[in-house]
Amino acid sequence: MDFAEPADVYVINTCTVTHISDRKSRQLIRRAARNNPEAMIVVTGCYAQVAPGEALAIPGVDLVIGMRERNRIVDLIEEAAFRPDGPRQAVRDVRTAGEFEELPAPALAHERVRAFLKIQEGCNNYCTYCIVPYARGPLKSRHPEKVLAEARHLIAAGFKEIVITGIHTGAYGCDLPEKINLADLLQELVQLPGLVRLRLSSVEPLDVSPELIATVATCGKICPHLHIPLQSGDDAVLKRMNRHYTAEYFRRLVREIRRNIPEAALTTDVMVGFPGETREQFQNTCRFVQEMAFSRLHVFKYSPRQPTPAAKMPDQIPAPVKEERSRLLIALGEELARSFAARFLGREVEVLAEEPSREFPGHYEGLTGNYLRVIFPAAGNCRGELIAVQAEELIGSNLRGKMVEGAGG
Ligand code: SF4
CATH class of the missing domain: 2.40.50 (OB fold (Dihydrolipoamide Acetyltransferase, E2P))
Structure with a gap:
């Protein structure tokens, strides 16, 4: 993106999930400021939330807006435009945030067939490597009637497939006064007239309940596809990651899913180079991934994020080792993806x-x-x-x- 189109205000929505995301966010901000010295440069998103001072120090940045202020973004920009000497930073602690923030996204049916529908925000899990709870705050579920209303709106706009998204989607409802969980919500959504398909995005292993498996297995409109982040196939690494399950637990879960949904796509995320990950532990992960026969693998190289506990752990893995492990696992993932697809040849x-x-x-x-x-x-x-x-x-x-x-x- 070169920010060549003239504008009075540029709003840069940043990401902080890895140190590469931070770097890209900073590059984008610098480019916007350099190419448009007269324009107002506003920085928001997760990088702005966790490192507001750093964002503000980038030459040319006029205003930094945190995650809790996004719904006031237009007011804040107007205030800043009329009071150039006013506050340049609006960032509150997300860890005290209360309710799901409604930020309706426009539906573009003529451009897309699939739409994303966000049902919750934030996470309470605090996996030791993850910055998300610091950037997005605690779990907040969206009220079911708001979810259903947006789904109706998307269907009316012509979308055929709705993808249910969130950060800790599987914990949906645990903070709501209504007694509702993810499976209940899906059962309500599939009743909506005009809906063709419903797809679930990521669900944590501990949240894939028998009820959720049964719902996916029996509701024809729900895609037989579960994305369950594994992260590591080695118990010692999982423990250091604060992931609260073992490889054996995951194995049984996969067995149960395949027993109920034989042709389900099981996709996953795996992290390589977590601090202290030995060669043997990495090999345990490779063996486990092979055994689970995932149909798609997203491989991430561990990236130290301050202030997470893992960033302070000893035995950080050198970049070339992470690179090599990532390469090996990506190759394995491609092989598994091909064999899954090959099962459908001639059908x-x-x-x-x-x-x-x-x-x-x-x-x-x-x-x-x-x-x-x-x-x-x-x-x-x-x-x-x-x-x-x-x-x-x-x-x-x-x-x-x-x-x-x-x-x-
Ligand atoms: S469950 Fe996911 S979002 Fe939550 S802390 Fe762990 S990795 Fe991060």
């Missing part, structure tokens, strides 16, 4: 058409319920349609096939 799969393929002219592409990307020839516009495709060929970990006679188009 008919149902695809929600998303967009014309950039790689294959005259083709469309979209996702199956179990998160396989499928490319197929399509003459006209079939965006948003459910298409039956006969899978014929593997391209990387994607499938290519042809439309089944009489389907879609």
Whole structure:
């Protein structure tokens, strides 16, 4: 982004999840200020929340706005514009924040088929490596009627698939006076007329209850796809991460999910190079990942974040070792993704058409319920349609096939 379009105010929404995110946020802020010396530069988001002084010290920054003030952003900018000598920082401690903050996002049905629907914010888990509880504060669930209202709005705007998101999504409802949990909420959402698909984003292993598995297994509109962050397959590392489960617990959970939803896509996050992670512990993780046969792997290199406990732990792993472990695990993930997709060769799969393929002219592409990307020839516009495709060929970990006679188009 070069900030070449002229504007009076530039609002930079920052991220702080790794030190690379911090660096990118700072680069973006500097670029905006350099290219637009006359404009007001406003910094908000997680980096602004956890390092407001640092953000304010970047030359050209006029105003820093924390996570709890985002709903006042227009007022704060106006105040700053009329009072240039007024306060330049509006950042409150997020750890005392009370309720879910309603920030409705516009629905753009003509551009997208899938919409994200946020049902909660914050997290109380304090995994030792994670900055999120410091940047986003404690868990706050969105009231179910607000969730349902936004879902209705998204459906009316033409979205076909709604992806349920949050930070600690699996704990949904535990802070609400209503007795409601994630499974209950999903059961209410699938009743909404016009909804084609509902997909869950990340759910922590300890929150995947038998009730949630049964809900995903029995509600046809809920995609057979669970993203469950593993982080490590070694018990000692999991303990130091403050993750409260063991590899054996995870193994049993996966067995239970596959018993109930045999073709479920199980995707995960794994962190490499956590402080003190030995070669053997890393190998335990690789073996475990292989055994679980995840269909997709997101690999993260550990990044020390102040003030998390892990940033102060001894035996920080050198960058080249993290790099090498990440490379090995990514390769394993790609292999697993290919073997999962290969299971569907020669079979008919149902695809929600998303967009014309950039790689294959005259083709469309979209996702199956179990998160396989499928490319197929399509003459006209079939965006948003459910298409039956006969899978014929593997391209990387994607499938290519042809439309089944009489389907879609
Ligand atoms: S559960 Fe997720 S968001 Fe919460 S502290 Fe752990 S890693 Fe961070």
